[in-house]
Amino acid sequence: MERIQVLVCAGTGCTIGNSGELIEAFEAEIKSLGLDKEISVLRTGCLGLCGVGPNIAIYPDNIIYKTVQVADVKEIVMEHFYKGRPVHRLMLNESDQDTNEVHDINKTQFYAKQKRIALHNCGVIDPENIEEYIAKDGYTALGKVITEMTSQEVVDIMKASGLRGRGGGGFLTGLKWQFALNETSEQKYVICNADEGDPGAFMDRSILEGNPHSVIEAMAIAGYAIQANYGYIYIRAEYPIAVERLENAIKQAKELGLLGDNIFGTDFSFDLEIRLGAGAFVCGEETALIQSIEGERGMPRPKPPFPAHKGVWGKPTIINNVETYANISQIILNGADWFKSIGTETSSGTKVFALGGKITNTGLVEVPMGTTLREIIYEIGGGCPNHKRFKAVQTGGPSGGCLTESQLDTPIGFDELVKLGSMMGSGGMIVLDEDNCMVDVARFYMDFIVDESCGKCSPCRIGTKRMLELLELICNGEGTMETLDELEVLAATIKDTALCGLGQTAPNPVLSTLEQFKEEYIAHIVDKKCPAGVCKALLSYVIDEDKCRKCGLCARKCPTNAISGELGKVPYVIDQEKCIKCGSCVTACPFHVVERK
Amino acid sequence: MKSLEDLKKLREQAQDRMTMRMDEEQKYRVVVGMATCGIAAGARPVLNALVEEVAKTKAPAVVLQTGCIGMCTLEPIVEVFDKNNEKTTYVLVDALKAKEIVEKHILKDEVIDEYTVGKYKK
Numbered sequence: 005m006e007r008i009q010v011l012v013c014a015g016t017g018c019t020i021g022n023s024g025e026l027i028e029a030f031e032a033e034i035k036s037l038g039l040d041k042e043i044s045v046l047r048t049g050c051l052g053l054c055g056v057g058p059n060i061a062i063y064p065d066n067i068i069y070k071t072v073q074v075a076d077v078k079e080i081v082m083e084h085f086y087k088g089r090p091v092h093r094l095m096l097n098e099s100d101q102d103t104n105e106v107h108d109i110n111k112t113q114f115y116a117k118q119k120r121i122a123l124h125n126c127g128v129i130d131p132e133n134i135e136e137y138i139a140k141d142g143y144t145a146l147g148k149v150i151t152e153m154t155s156q157e158v159v160d161i162m163k164a165s166g167l168r169g170r171g172g173g174g175f176l177t178g179l180k181w182q183f184a185l186n187e188t189s190e191q192k193y194v195i196c197n198a199d200e201g202d203p204g205a206f207m208d209r210s211i212l213e214g215n216p217h218s219v220i221e222a223m224a225i226a227g228y229a230i231q232a233n234y235g236y237i238y239i240r241a242e243y244p245i246a247v248e249r250l251e252n253a254i255k256q257a258k259e260l261g262l263l264g265d266n267i268f269g270t271d272f273s274f275d276l277e278i279r280l281g282a283g284a285f286v287c288g289e290e291t292a293l294i295q296s297i298e299g300e301r302g303m304p305r306p307k308p309p310f311p312a313h314k315g316v317w318g319k320p321t322i323i324n325n326v327e328t329y330a331n332i333s334q335i336i337l338n339g340a341d342w343f344k345s346i347g348t349e350t351s352s353g354t355k356v357f358a359l360g361g362k363i364t365n366t367g368l369v370e371v372p373m374g375t376t377l378r379e380i381i382y383e384i385g386g387g388c389p390n391h392k393r394f395k396a397v398q399t400g401g402p403s404g405g406c407l408t409e410s411q412l413d414t415p416i417g418f419d420e421l422v423k424l425g426s427m428m429g430s431g432g433m434i435v436l437d438e439d440n441c442m443v444d445v446a447r448f449y450m451d452f453i454v455d456e457s458c459g460k461c462s463p464c465r466i467g468t469k470r471m472l473e474l475l476e477l478i479c480n481g482e483g484t485m486e487t488l489d490e491l492e493v494l495a496a497t498i499k500d501t502a503l504c505g506l507g508q509t510a511p512n513p514v515l516s517t518l519e520q521f522k523e524e525y526i527a528h529i530v531d532k533k534c535p536a537g538v539c540k541a542l543l544s545y546v547i548d549e550d551k552c553r554k555c556g557l558c559a560r561k562c563p564t565n566a567i568s569g570e571l572g573k574v575p576y577v578i579d580q581e582k583c584i585k586c587g588s589c590v591t592a593c594p595f596h597v598v599e600r601k
Numbered sequence: 602m603k604s605l606e607d608l609k610k611l612r613e614q615a616q617d618r619m620t621m622r623m624d625e626e627q628k629y630r631v632v633v634g635m636a637t638c639g640i641a642a643g644a645r646p647v648l649n650a651l652v653e654e655v656a657k658t659k660a661p662a663v664v665l666q667t668g669c670i671g672m673c674t675l676e677p678i679v680e681v682f683d684k685n686n687e688k689t690t691y692v693l694v695d696a697l698k699a700k701e702i703v704e705k706h707i708l709k710d711e712v713i714d715e716y717t718v719g720k721y722k723k
Contacts, residue, residue: 005649005652005653005656006618006652006656007621007648007649007652007664008621009619009621009622011622042649042652063621063622064621064622064663064664064665065665086635086640087635087636087637087640087666087668088633088634088635088636088639088665088666088667088668089635089636089667089668128622129619129622135611135614135615135618136615136619138608138611138612138615139612139615139616139618139619141612142612143608144608144612147605147608148605151605260602260611261602261603262602268602268603268604268605268608269603269604
């Protein structure tokens with residue numbers, strides 16, 4: 005009789021951390037103790053704590069073990085599964101260390117403030133087994149919708165719930181569906197936008213890896229709501245695990261008749277297929293995505309006509325993001341009022357954020373809208389590691405901006421973030437500390453945009469390149485105060501004239517850092533210094549001649565032979581011409597006399 | 602699958618296999634002492650009996666194991682916690698007593714006085 009279930013995270017992060025071998029090791033160890041009838045090992049989706057992976061969850065104890073290595077497996081099986089003593093040193097449940105008691109994982113700091121709706125099955129079910137999804141009320145919402153409700157009623161629930169698009173724009177999902185339902189056409193389409201591209205954002209991937217059926221079910225519901233019978237999931241080929249799980253999930257749903265003709269014995273039919281994208285950022289823009297599905301080069305076109313009117317193959321189409329879909333069956337099952345009761349007046353429900361950068365708990369968190377940035381970064385995220393000072397948090401990816409310490413108490417919502425000059429975006433949240441140079445951050449995002457600009461309109465194609473060049477000038481210490489003015493003029497022009505959202509929002513990272521951290525720009529231009537010590541052209545490494553003990557270790561480590569001196573006799577000096585500012589000498593010097601200026 | 606009924610049937614079957622992962626909290630937590638002393642005294646058949654009986658009767662309980670509870674001479678020990686964390690400790694449990702604990706305590710909320718640590722006499 006089964007008494008313990010071991011769920012090993014098989015998301016991308018933990019798979020890289022070797023969770024595949026962990027599964028085999030667990031199975032072998034459990035078998036060798038003859039416990040294989042009592043304990044089963046399953047794979048599951050993202051538990052959220054990607055920074056400390058590979059993670060495994062143990063039920064019914066509700067314990068999470070973090071950073072589990074193959075070498076730990078024997079101890080876990082013997083101590084925990086055989087003798088009933090949880091292995092404290094691997095436990096995530098941090099509060100336990102005082103009381104020695106096994107607490108519910110939901111009471112730990114990382115999970116206590118979270119509310120998982122979009123991620124609700126991730127880390128709980130086996131994503132490759134449709135029955136586990138069904139056990140957690142999967143496909144019940146679809147059944148309810150197509151046997152008990154009219155299309156208009158479904159759209160009305162979506163409207164009443166206040167659900168807004170989680171992909172970035174925050175457009176009301178119900179309204180989008182209403183537009184598509186109003187169109188009269190014998191063929192309409194439902195698209196899932198899984199072309200997640202913001203640097204640092206990976207919630208869509210984790211949902212598809214951990215709970216693929218939630219998206220498939222929601223697309224079928226959307227199909228019923230707008231009277232479409234065909235769907236496309238547009239996903240980037242760089243997400244091989246997500247693609248594999250989706251393919252498997254679609255196959256299983258078809259086998260059970262949950263996709264295909266006459267679903268639940270009604271006359272509603274719905275089918276879908278996966279379209280792989282080549283990983284162009286611009287294809288996340290809906291008109292470019294449609295082009296790409298049609299086999300054309302992914303380039304945006306002017307709107308209107310909006311996709312709801314004229315979308316893929318010229319037919320009415322709705323496009324929603326993965327995370328938006330992941331909320332839908334929950335809204336149908338629990339009602340619009342339930343969803344509306346979570347979050348804020350204008351932003352209902354929850355939002356998944358991908359915490360990254362200089363943060364202790366790197367990973368995925370899902371919180372109710374209205375939670376403050378401070379709660380997310382400090383209470384859930386654990387603040388900046390190594391006692392570094394928090395400087396800013398970048399939200400909204402290359403279309404967003406940076407928020408500073410003074411803005412951390414803002415409750416999160418679509419409108420609130422826009423007011424502060426940033427945006428929700430898809431939910432990437434990159435934390436920056438005192439070691440990050442804001443000019444360099446702006447340069448990084450602009451570099452990304454220049455790479456990803458499709459080249460169709462000149463403001464984006466040429467304008468962003470010019471902006472990047474200006475930023476590089478500043479980083480190299482060659483900028484002047486006029487450079488800043490030029491940046492501002494260019495930014496305003498691009499915002500006003502670019503064709504699509506990618507171009508229109510591209511100047512945002514520059515504008516927001518310019519506004520919040522102008523003194524850093526000025527330090528680069530006037531003092532020729534990079535206060536954070538990132539911009540290499542403005543750095544120099546100098547050995548204090550008086551304190552040098554002439555050991556020569558720095559010279560041995562220097563990759564460009566820029567350091568000269570004589571062992572025990574002549575103090576060492578760095579040739580600034582040859583120095584590539586790699587910093588090896590700083591770490592090599594046992595007496596800490598190499599200074600970074 | 603042809604109807605909503607079919608889905609319900611499949612859902613119930615599937616739920617049986619993952620009760621230990623369901624969200625709602627169970628009414629009781631049954632904890633078996635499984636340290637060396639417990640195992641030596643026969644805690645393993647007790648644990649297995651509890652797990653089987655809970656599954657068979659769909660009793661509202663989750664069965665967990667723990668380390669040494671401290672009274673090694675009274676092992677196997679089974680502790681039953683209710684929702685308020687009030688604890689009943691059963692001592693010198695065997696597989697038959699374990700079944701009875703599920704039948705009476707878990708399913709009917711009747712504490713079996715004679716097996717509890719309070720009633721134990723040397």
